[in-house]
Amino acid sequence: MSLDRSRRPEEGAAGGPGPGERWGAADEVRPSGAPLTDLDPDSAPALSLGGATHYPGPPGARPLDxxxxxxxxxxxxxxxxxxxxxAGPGAQAGPTxxxxxxxxxxxxxxxxxxxxxxxxxxxxxxxxxxxxxxxxxxxxxxxxxxxxxxxxxxxxxxxxxxxxxxxxxxxxxxxxxxxxxxxxxxxxxxxxxxxxxxxxxxxxxTFDPAHVISTLRQAIPEGIFAVEVPDEGFLVTRLFPDGELIEDQRVVSHEEIISRPVNRVVLRAPAMGLEEFSALVRSTGSSTVEEYSIGWTSWLDVAPEGxxxxxxxxxxxxxxxxxxxxxxxxxxxxxxxxxxxxxxxxxxxxxxxxxxxxxxxxxxxxxxxxxxxxxxxxxxxxxxxxxxxxxxxxxx
Structure with a gap:
């Protein structure tokens, strides 16, 4: 398996849906931050695109002149x-x-x-x-x-x-x-x-999520697990913290979340520091995953192998x-x-x-x-x- 940090969109601070509530159609959702419109500002509705707050950046940074x-x-x-x-005609690039x-x-x-x-x-x-x-x-x-x-x-x-x-x-x-x-x-x-x-x-x-979820659950029992259902949202073991998902969330049992092949598994431990989270994931060993990387927060995406x-x-x-x-x-x-x-x-x-x-x-x-x-x-x-x-x- 391959694990990576997810890129999580954020909801607008005001007027957005609560946990487990569904947005309307994709083109009818409320904006995050300042109102955003499509390429035709006179006719297009506002969009909720989510923020990129997963990485540290300078607050109030200004664009270049x-x-x-x-x-x-x-x-x-x-x-x-x-x-x-x-890479001229006939050239082949090699390792550098x-x-x-x-x-x-x-x-x-x-x-x-x-x-x-x-x-x-x-x-x-x-x-x-x-x-x-x-x-x-x-x-x-x-x-x-x-x-x-x-x-x-x-x-x-x-x-x-x-x-x-x-x-x-x-x-x-x-x-x-x-x-x-x-x-x-x-x-x-x-x-x-x-x-x-x-x-x-x-x-x-897709892949069978049972083994990876069960193994990671033993290492991080307080973690929230989720699997994506395309065009519908996420099945989750608990609701995610406010603002971390704009998709619909439906709380299900551990048995249900491992019952079907999935495109990815998400693990989130909002109360756990990144260093501890990383160490616990690594402690699961290569029998769980072959490679993984951990980003700015205690969040992992598990993808099908390769x-x-x-x-x-x-x-x-x-x-x-x-x-x-x-x-x-x-x-x-x-x-x-x-x-x-x-x-x-x-x-x-x-x-x-x-x-x-x-x-x-x-x-x-x-x-x-x-x-x-x-x-x-x-x-x-x-x-x-x-x-x-x-x-x-x-x-x-």
């Missing part, structure tokens, strides 16, 4: 250009040393040979990557995403969130047609407003007739490591832990300084310029 942002875009272009040059800031990461795939158009996949983590700590998407990121979409590139939300918590984010950034990876790779969805629910699951990986965002994206790329050489991935969490290593260009946010940065090809600024937007703008600038120059050479 225009000059500083332009410099950041230019610097990210300088970091990407050598990676493009290294761990990354320093802006340096090469642990890329072992076929190199990075992107071209603007539908073959280019841009996989984006949600919390701490496109959403800030208040659950907002910046104007710069909206603009960068719109610019990228106009080239025909496919933006894929790739998150540890549930389907229910991911859909408002995808819709908010303009992704209503396309693809989405949820539950850390256990679920892959096709988005299409013409479908009955606006989406359908095209790949679902499943990650990378495996889901690899399957999606194959379905679309492309491969890792045409994929850009941006993330900030330990559940993004495999994705960053697999993608042709893996980008770690500036707020990421060192283990995540070491797995990336380049490092950008944090979410509150529009690090993701800067990479996307730099990429479009580079590829547009190179395409234009190539066309000019052909005319000579």
């Amino acid at each position: 225009d000059d500083a942002y332009a410099l950041l875009v230019a610097n990210r272009a300088e970091a990407i250009a050598p990676i493009l040059d290294a 040393a761990p990354a320093g800031p802006g340096g090469p990461g642990a890329q072992t795939g076929p190199g990075f040979r992107p071209a603007l158009g539908p073959g280019l996949i841009v996989a984006l983590d949600v919390d701490g990557t496109i959403l800030d700590r208040d659950g907002r998407v910046s104007d710069r990121l909206h603009a960068a995403l719109s610019r990228l979409t106009a080239t025909g590139a496919q933006i894929v939300v790739s998150t540890g969130r549930s389907v229910f918590a991911s859909l408002p984010v995808a819709h908010h950034i303009g992704v209503r047609h396309g693809w989405m990876v949820c539950a850390n790779g256990a679920l892959t969805l096709r988005l299409d407003p013409g479908l009955e629910r606006g989406h359908e699951v095209i790949d679902s990986v 499943v990650s965002k990378a495996t889901a994206l690899a399957g999606l790329a194959a379905r679309l007739g492309t491969d890792a050489s045409q994929v850009v991935a941006v993330g900030d969490g330990t559940n993004d490591i495999e994705m960053l290593r697999w993608a042709g260009l893996g980008v770690a946010m500036g707020s990421a832990p060192e283990s995540v940065k070491a797995s990336a090809d380049i490092i950008t600024e944090s979410v509150w300084h529009d690090g993701c937007a800067a990479v996307l703008d730099a990429l479009v600038d580079l590829l547009s310029t190179r395409s234009l120059r190539a066309a000019e050479r052909e005319e000579l």
